[in-house]
Amino acid sequence: MLSLLKCMDCGREYPINAVLYTCESCGGLLDVHHDLDALRGRVSRELFDGRLGTLDAPYSSGVWRYKELIYPDLDDAAIVSRNEGNTNLYPAPALAAWAGVRTLYLKHEGENPTGSFKDRGMTTGVTQARALGMTRVACASTGNTSASMAAYAAHAGMEGIVFFQDRQIALGKLSQAIAYGATCVQISADFDRNLALVREIAGALGIYVLNSVNPFRLEGQKAIIFETLQQLRWQAPDWIVCPGGNLGNSSAFGKALYELHQLGLIDRLPRLAIVQAEGANPLYRAYQGGFARFEPVHAETIATAIKIGNPVNYPKAVRALRWTDGVVTQVSDQAIMDAKALIDGQGIGCEPASACSLAGTRQLVEAGIIRPDATVVGILTGHILKDPDATIGYHRDALTGLRAAFPNRLHQAEPSVEAITAILQGSAARRPS
Ligand SMILES: *Cc1c(COP(=O)(O)O)cnc(C)c1O
Numbered sequence: 001m002l003s004l005l006k007c008m009d010c011g012r013e014y015p016i017n018a019v020l021y022t023c024e025s026c027g028g029l030l031d032v033h034h035d036l037d038a039l040r041g042r043v044s045r046e047l048f049d050g051r052l053g054t055l056d057a058p059y060s061s062g063v064w065r066y067k068e069l070i071y072p073d074l075d076d077a078a079i080v081s082r083n084e085g086n087t088n089l090y091p092a093p094a095l096a097a098w099a100g101v102r103t104l105y106l107k108h109e110g111e112n113p114t115g116s117f118k119d120r121g122m123t124t125g126v127t128q129a130r131a132l133g134m135t136r137v138a139c140a141s142t143g144n145t146s147a148s149m150a151a152y153a154a155h156a157g158m159e160g161i162v163f164f165q166d167r168q169i170a171l172g173k174l175s176q177a178i179a180y181g182a183t184c185v186q187i188s189a190d191f192d193r194n195l196a197l198v199r200e201i202a203g204a205l206g207i208y209v210l211n212s213v214n215p216f217r218l219e220g221q222k223a224i225i226f227e228t229l230q231q232l233r234w235q236a237p238d239w240i241v242c243p244g245g246n247l248g249n250s251s252a253f254g255k256a257l258y259e260l261h262q263l264g265l266i267d268r269l270p271r272l273a274i275v276q277a278e279g280a281n282p283l284y285r286a287y288q289g290g291f292a293r294f295e296p297v298h299a300e301t302i303a304t305a306i307k308i309g310n311p312v313n314y315p316k317a318v319r320a321l322r323w324t325d326g327v328v329t330q331v332s333d334q335a336i337m338d339a340k341a342l343i344d345g346q347g348i349g350c351e352p353a354s355a356c357s358l359a360g361t362r363q364l365v366e367a368g369i370i371r372p373d374a375t376v377v378g379i380l381t382g383h384i385l386k387d388p389d390a391t392i393g394y395h396r397d398a399l400t401g402l403r404a405a406f407p408n409r410l411h412q413a414e415p416s417v418e419a420i421t422a423i424l425q426g427s428a429a430r431r432p433s
């Protein structure tokens with residue numbers, strides 16, 4: 001066997017098919033641990049490049065293309081996939097100039113089948129559920145996890161069960177989970193409490209938990225990094241910048257970069273920058289104190305996807321930061337929404353949490369941490385259509401406590417040629433030439 005489950009704290013090992021999310025000895029988080037020495041001779045840039053453009057499953061998927069680095073022993077027939085991944089890496093020169101760096105790419109994970117990067121972790125998580133013979137899967141969710149799990153569970157013929165907060169759920173996400181047929185339960189508690197509930201109830205009822213405490217989720221999310229590096233012809237950028245909520249993605253990025261480097265697929269390690277919302281910043285606080293201690297916070301932010309006060313993957317995120325000489329920063333809701341307006345205005349678009357990548361890049365340049373001549377990859381985690389209320393509220397300048405710096409006002413006109421012509425003459429005059 002090339003892979004097993006391994007506790008990141010005490011090193012205890014478990015077989016790959018153990019139904020466990022944390023260590024039975026010490027409570028530590030588990031990794032899907034691969035035998036990198038055995039894999040070294042089996043993977044190469046050429047192997048993965050040779051699979052580009054194939055129409056054949058599973059390698060047509062932007063996750064399973066890297067199967068040797070994700071779940072090498074798995075029988076292909078067990079895979080539950082929707083050809084996730086294969087997302088665009090957009091050069092964004094205008095946004096690079098605004099942020100103050102020479103080169104900025106945006107990796108658009110909102111282009112996944114259900115509109116967020118969660119699909120990359122869900123193809124591996126639901127595949128493992130199937131390999132274990134599970135028929136029911138569950139998650140607590142700020143939204144995108146539930147949308148993705150609901151879709152993949154339906155695809156696999158399983159029951160998906162979602163524990164939602166009863167307020168501040170982006171409408172696009174709730175509607176997806178309901179439409180895809182999941183059993184949806186609204187609970188008057190925040191995300192952190194719902195995650196505790198889901199873990200307790202799932203354990204008692206034999207339901208498989210697909211929150212990012214599940215290490216198979218993170219294995220799939222590593223493919224965001226694998227694919228980005230492949231799109232960059234395996235030339236490492238200086239920085240990879242991503243939002244941090246439950247810290248599953250940043251943890252996965254750290255593991256992906258570590259493994260690529262260990263296997264010689266990249267020559268140097270990019271630095272990881274994790275960006276939190278000011279109102280949901282427990283990692284940032286711990287970072288400022290040199291990780292001497294960690295304290296959960298009560299989370300409030302317009303970026304609901306990262307409204308998490310007690311991130312379950314905290315220890316793995318700290319490890320990712322150590323592996324990559326990474327940094328953590330925080331940005332205000334104002335900065336998030338203004339950055340989102342600029343990304344949207346390029347015709348690219350994203351949901352609020354994703355805009356942390358751009359807002360954080362600019363801030364880290366201003367702070368002198370990212371150098372102006374750097375090459376930066378910002379991860380856009382979710383699709384613009386996920387949270388239309390936030391977008392419209394911004395352009396109407398109707399968001400409480402915020403002032404839109406880049407609004408695109410909706411014009412109202414009488415049905416007359418004169419009235420409409422006047423508007424269009426005005427808008428032409430306002431366009432930069
Ligand atoms: C889940 C999610 C995040 C946060 O990712 P973590 O792995 O929880 O840190 C950020 N943005 C979007 C759009 C998400 O769906």
Ligand SMILES: [Zn+2]
Nearest residue numbers: 007010023026
């Ligand atoms: Zn342990």
